[in-house]
Amino acid sequence: MNRKIVGKIAEVAGSEEVKEALNALFMFEVDQGSGGFQYSAEYEAILDKHMPKSGPDREGVTLT
Amino acid sequence: MRICEISVNNYRAYKEARFEFIGQRANVASIVGRPGAGKTALLNAITWCLYGTESFRGSTPNGYRKPLPLINKGSREGGLEIGESTARIEIKIEFDDGRKATIRREQLFAVTGPNEVEPVGEQVLHVMLKSDTDGYMPVDEPSLWIARHLPDRIRPYFILNTERLEQFFVGDGAEQDRVRGAILEIAQIDLLGRIRTRLGKVKSGLLSRQGDRKEGRRGELEEEYEGLIARLETKQEELRQERIALEAANADIADLTARMGERDEFRELVGKQEAAEAGLEEVKRQLAVAEEDLSSFIAQEGACILVAPAVRELSDEIEEAWNSGRIPAPIHPDFLVKLRDQDQRCICGRGLGPSEYSAFDALIARHQELSEHGRMLQEMLGPSATLLERAADFRARLSALNSAVDELKQRGRTFQERKDAIRFELERRGLKDADLRLLQAKQDAAYQAKERATTGKAMAERDISGLESQIKEVERLLKIEMKKDRNLGQLTALVEFTDECISAADRAYDELITQTRVEVSEALNDYFLKMMRDTRGETFLGASIDEGFSPHVDAVGGWDAAGDLSGGEDVCLALAFSQALGRVSGFELPLILDSPFVKILDHQIMSDVMRTMLANLEGRQLILLMKPEEYRLGVQEVLETSGLGEAMRLEFDENTQTTVVS
Numbered sequence: 144m145n146r147k148i149v150g151k152i153a154e155v156a157g158s159e160e161v162k163e164a165l166n167a168l169f170m171f172e173v174d175q176g177s178g179g180f181q182y183s184a185e186y187e188a189i190l191d192k193h194m195p196k197s198g199p200d201r202e203g204v205t206l207t
Numbered sequence: 208m209r210i211c212e213i214s215v216n217n218y219r220a221y222k223e224a225r226f227e228f229i230g231q232r233a234n235v236a237s238i239v240g241r242p243g244a245g246k247t248a249l250l251n252a253i254t255w256c257l258y259g260t261e262s263f264r265g266s267t268p269n270g271y272r273k274p275l276p277l278i279n280k281g282s283r284e285g286g287l288e289i290g291e292s293t294a295r296i297e298i299k300i301e302f303d304d305g306r307k308a309t310i311r312r313e314q315l316f317a318v319t320g321p322n323e324v325e326p327v328g329e330q331v332l333h334v335m336l337k338s339d340t341d342g343y344m345p346v347d348e349p350s351l352w353i354a355r356h357l358p359d360r361i362r363p364y365f366i367l368n369t370e371r372l373e374q375f376f377v378g379d380g381a382e383q384d385r386v387r388g389a390i391l392e393i394a395q396i397d398l399l400g401r402i403r404t405r406l407g408k409v410k411s412g413l414l415s416r417q418g419d420r421k422e423g424r425r426g427e428l429e430e431e432y433e434g435l436i437a438r439l440e441t442k443q444e445e446l447r448q449e450r451i452a453l454e455a456a457n458a459d460i461a462d463l464t465a466r467m468g469e470r471d472e473f474r475e476l477v478g479k480q481e482a483a484e485a486g487l488e489e490v491k492r493q494l495a496v497a498e499e500d501l502s503s504f505i506a507q508e509g510a511c512i513l514v515a516p517a518v519r520e521l522s523d524e525i526e527e528a529w530n531s532g533r534i535p536a537p538i539h540p541d542f543l544v545k546l547r548d549q550d551q552r553c554i555c556g557r558g559l560g561p562s563e564y565s566a567f568d569a570l571i572a573r574h575q576e577l578s579e580h581g582r583m584l585q586e587m588l589g590p591s592a593t594l595l596e597r598a599a600d601f602r603a604r605l606s607a608l609n610s611a612v613d614e615l616k617q618r619g620r621t622f623q624e625r626k627d628a629i630r631f632e633l634e635r636r637g638l639k640d641a642d643l644r645l646l647q648a649k650q651d652a653a654y655q656a657k658e659r660a661t662t663g664k665a666m667a668e669r670d671i672s673g674l675e676s677q678i679k680e681v682e683r684l685l686k687i688e689m690k691k692d693r694n695l696g697q698l699t700a701l702v703e704f705t706d707e708c709i710s711a712a713d714r715a716y717d718e719l720i721t722q723t724r725v726e727v728s729e730a731l732n733d734y735f736l737k738m739m740r741d742t743r744g745e746t747f748l749g750a751s752i753d754e755g756f757s758p759h760v761d762a763v764g765g766w767d768a769a770g771d772l773s774g775g776e777d778v779c780l781a782l783a784f785s786q787a788l789g790r791v792s793g794f795e796l797p798l799i800l801d802s803p804f805v806k807i808l809d810h811q812i813m814s815d816v817m818r819t820m821l822a823n824l825e826g827r828q829l830i831l832l833m834k835p836e837e838y839r840l841g842v843q844e845v846l847e848t849s850g851l852g853e854a855m856r857l858e859f860d861e862n863t864q865t866t867v868v869s
Contacts, residue, residue, distance in 0.1 A: 145395070147719070152711065155718065157707055172402060174354055191701060
């Protein structure tokens, strides 16, 4: 099923970065099991990691 | 994936038991036991081993089991031994590709009394993978491994009991949610939904932070910064002016100081001039004195000066006369001297010839004359013996006086020349006292200007230093704000990116759930029809899950029989649904069913369903836990006919309070 979801993500993602971010988030959810915790910080870190880094506003800046 | 072996130690009803699913039981295994014999305990042993929780509520002949500690209580007579005891479940599994793994969970308990049992520490989970070379190797994160290979969310769809089977399609209005939930969970599409939800929260958080950043102090700080810079520039201009003024004052002072040097030189020249004039006056005074002295001296000593040559001449004549014999011997020059000194006339009484007398007389006369004159001189000048000395002295003094006068005159001329030269020099340089006073005033003014400029410069420097400190602080704050702005840009980009991810997750979610629903619906139709054809012939035309996740059973005659199925048909539909979920899930799950056929009263139907299930396992392992009558009525024959071996039987020994597997 993972392959099916990963394949669907690859199919619908508008960019390589979005695909990688969603894959990372999906694996994050798989690894976390069904715990009802808040993962905002982790999510943000994953998004930030996979986000395109081009452009002056996106260089050398950390969110935290 | 299939379960090869389950070992149970000190768990619930089991003191020590092992279930091996090998040989004929490798794909289909049946375990038969009366209520309370340990079937549910075995199901719970599986879920506890995998997930650390017991999922099923067991029963005893007298009712439901109390949630006592899961440690085996031991024999009724003896109870638990005081001390420590470990509950342990171990499941060995094998994947379709041949990989093998052992999952073991254990919990230590402290037994302090007959019914006093407390867990000690945490549960310990091990997952070991068998490799071709190193035997079993432990997995670093066993919980993670299980989450990836046997996620807890799909547990309800591979371990099913009667209640669960009955629940799926009960027409209570919530069946759509259950079906939808099952499809979402078995296909892990719910994870995409969770991703979508959490991305929404992340976006909200980002937008909130954006809002905070947009309300930053940058504008205010920039205004303050510009004001400070303007003030700094003003102060710097003031400082520049003060420095110029200071430099000018210093230049003036240096120039005036240099010119003041001329003043000193002037003063020196004037002093020299005054000294020269004084010297000249002194020389003139001394010259006057000297000339007066000279006149007085001449006046006093002049006679002597005049007589002295005559006396000397006379003496010389007398001496000559004496020496030549013209003067009688008695008349010795000494006598003449004596005569001169004593003014004696008796010299004429000695015997001289006429000529001699005549000459002598002349001499006498002369002598007398001289004597008279000498006497007068004697009277006037004193003894004539000192006359020559006095004359010589006179000459010397006169010469000295003349020299002094000459010298004084020379000095006077020198002084005059110097005085004239100084005056000339002063006139040449144009040095005047008035100018010098003006110069002094200018110098004083220059010093005052220097003091003002120094003070102004110090104040300006102090103000500039203060302003620079303020500017540095504002710059620091501005950098923070600018970083915030940059972060704002980053936040904006992240919000946009989050939107893109949300959009993609939404689309993946929608497409996958539709796609999976269709797949489940097709598989359900496939399994259900196979089951029903064996039991009901052509009564049912198909089964499906519609877009609203409602189950439908198409019956002959064009009506939906989903709400009118018998208990057995419902179970069949649920089993077909479970089979369908298993096919679509992508996980190689065994199917573990606890008392699946108890609601099917017709043993023929039961046998047909069993047969159909066996025919459509598609490689999926099936473990059946059944009550004895359930097994005997509809399953045993089918299994034996299919050559799937005898069932394992569970018996609960009341004496030892332990389940025995046979």
